[in-house]
Amino acid sequence: MDLFTAPLKLSPEAPIDLHMHTTYSDGRWTADQLIDYLVQEGFALVAVTDHDRVDTINTVRQLAASKGLRVLVGVEMSTTWRNHSAHVLCYGFDPETTLLREVIADVKGRQREQAWEVYETLQRRGYSFPRAAELLAASGGEPRQLRDNAFLLIEHGYAPDWPRALEILREAGQRSIHAELAVTVDAVHRSGGVALIAHPGRKERGFTFYDPTLLDEVRAEVPLDGIEVYHPYHSPETIESYLAYVNKHDLLLSTGSDSHGHVGRMPIKYRAELSRRLLERLGVQVG
Template sequence: MPTSYLNADLHCHSLISDGTLTPEELAARARANGVELWALTDHDEIAGQQRAAAAAQAQGLAYLTGVEISVTFANETVHIVGLGFDPENAALDAGLAEVRGGRGPRAREMARQLELAGIPGAYEGALRYVGNPALISRTHFARFLVEKKICRDMGEVFRRFLTEGKPGFAPHRWARLQQAVQWVNDAGGIAVIAHPARYRFSANEEYALFSEFKAHGGQGVEVVTGSHTTAEYVTYAAMAQEFGLAASRGSDFHSPQESRTDLGALPLLPGALTPVWELLSERIRQP
């Protein structure tokens, strides 16, 4: 059977970043949902990798190390997923620590903006949802605003408060694209553009992203992911072929209550593409 038919889920988050489940709970959920190859990809953090790998082993799941790195490109926040790297690599760990360092000041500024908008106590409220204070994010603020019934759901929070031009938004410059790709490559992994349809790029800006990513040594793109439509699967399958990139698949699962796509619930990759896991076969930890 072609490996494109593998139920691989290579993008999800635990409470170590902005998910709500532990690595162990995610591994159990992945197994129950028929996932055959799994990766935990917390934002800018690899502290959960040992737990995730051990949990995968206990569940009989094949496992790839993973991380999702925040990058600034063309004044937009872009995410680069790293897969199959050595989690003990010092340069990768140092680079991610540098990226995480900007989250604290940004969170304080977000709270200040929300207080000016008549919402006090947002920083302390967001912290109640944080598993790792170094990774406080917009998602944690959003959960607080839903808890306080200021908004009905996470989507409304982002529309009203946490996007550019709205009270509560604080800009931040993350890693450079070249840095993120190099950190992953130097640690023996493969860099993947995460959910490309989510970025507010013009056609020229998107082409520049793919071109520069490829030039820096990036090798993959998420084609089938939780935020893509069926039409976008087709669009990014074509982009993968045009740029000679391997295809990845991941739900971007964060929480049973919040995520619209569960672990393992995505369509399979189109058979004409090269699955990214074929390039990482020697890095897969078998159960």
């Protein structure tokens, strides 16, 4: 039973949101701002799932608890499977001891090595970054990840915006580095948690659309616990298809806004009843 959520019993109509981000990853509002908004709006239970961050989970949860809001343990892991992108929502593990820390540390190490290699390649190609130490002070004065090099390109006038900066970085050898889906799910399960594919119906560039056929293929190799059925980018038809799929295969389902703090991606009040099985798996009673 989880310290921050036990004992907790929700009514079927209680408003929840199990997928949100803060400035600890790529969100546009701080944890304070997000929690204040959720408290003001009367949410009963939420999960803050910053990308590839487990070190900030209890900080966020303690902040929320001080304001009377319950927050589940959660993280959105960026992974790959057979060269497909696969974002995974993970819940219910102990953030202090989870094996996900090792998975994240390995990925961050490889990303840092590549960021430095790309930085050196840019310099050899004539790009000069005299303000690097100042602009990257929070990172120790040197690039540690893709966004650092992109920031340097933009701030030194080599790129007008993020898309052009990414184009320059790819030309300099930048490639995506993520954890393997199977390794991530195994770490979650060995840490006592569950893993669900996030926004499987998202069709934008850079995302993989997981239709039932592809879900069958990935689940044949990786023991996923479920999928995020309710998401702002899922059409009513897509939601119905996923509902049929989770019912057919006895899977868990989650409900999330994927909010980053701007208009159009604000938190959404989903009924707790929709994610009853997931919540009860995590020790939260519904009804």
